[in-house]
Amino acid sequence: MRIAVASGKGGTGKTTVAVSLALAAQGRVHLLDCDVEEPNVALFLKVSDPVESPVCVPIPVIDETRCTACGECARFCEFNAIVRVGKTVLVFPELCHSCGGCALVCPEKAIQEEASQIGMLTEGCVSRVSSGAVTSESSAPDIGFYQGLLSIGKAMSPPVIRAVKDHSRSEADVDTLEIIDAPPGTSCPMGTALTGVDYVILVTEPTPFGLHDLSLAVETVRVMGIPFGVIINRSDSGDDRVVSYCSSEGIRILLQIPEERRIAAGYSRGEPLIVAAPEYRRTFSALAGLLIHEWKNRTGRGGTP
């Protein structure tokens, strides 16, 4: 099962929820940091044996000996990444969406696609014991950790997010719970992180800004047709408008986490929520169990002992 933890507004507690859910869930877990513009899951976990590999996208390169400057490639490109001026064809790699169309339409076969690095994928594992989440190793296998990092100066994060998800999926089996820490907002990076997931947890805070961006995120997730629920973080710090909104929209509130100095102090030391406030371990474990159970019922995977 794949669960994405998203929000409209940034800084509401996506990572806090994703990390604690991953640490508290039973069985095989992958934790994916898909907030590739500023990944921060690793601040809260000790990642061992990290292995890095570059994430590349294909970018057109013009063979000037074959190019007749006919301009077909420039006409085709929706993103203005290729232009023809006079007898010159210019490529702007930072605008290219790597669709490959220019190479297909080139009548002279003068366009080759070459790999261009736009980010880095890090894969490693996280011991639940050394993260302070459990004290015995008996039933706590390591968490598979996958992180994307967009290179400085690059603007397009979706290919990096897809690389993180594809890599995790290639190493997952049917019982693996994949937990995706999604980027904030409701634009392409968030949509890419949520594509193909089975459930979305929207984390918000009880402020006007939190409510406003939650409603945008709700609209997005509804269009994508993914089941979702809401977690209200620092739930007693604002007003009750988020609760009213959820009840009038028929949205399930999965959990409310009241503001606590103990949790904030732990956060500032890089401690996961369930380590700073251990009584939440059962809460998150139960939440993971519930979402998996419901998913199995929804998809007809239930019934097995």
Added chain:
Amino acid sequence: MKIAISSSGDTLDAQLDPRFGRATGFILFDTETRSTLFINNNQSLEAAQGAGIQSAQHVVNAGADVLITGHAGPKAFAVLTAAGVPVYLAKAGSVRQALAQWEAGELVRITSADVEGHWV
């Protein structure tokens, strides 16, 4: 010689549009016939990205030999340079004033982009 001026309207008395990529349009002024032609820039105004590149293509395809605008970013400047179109910067005022300043040799020709690129 044809001069393209980024313009917020379709006459010489319209204000110079200080933007290049997302200018409302361009006045194409023919120095021999003293005639003007308005090129609308709707396609670039609606472009999700690469508006400067697209505007530069419009100006080049329209046969401009010189461009007068408020600012030019790196990608637009690269296209204009490849096409051999020199770029002169003018401060706010009417298109007519900008043309007069250019003809009097009062405008500065830039040798690189004067503003940074951006994404949207």
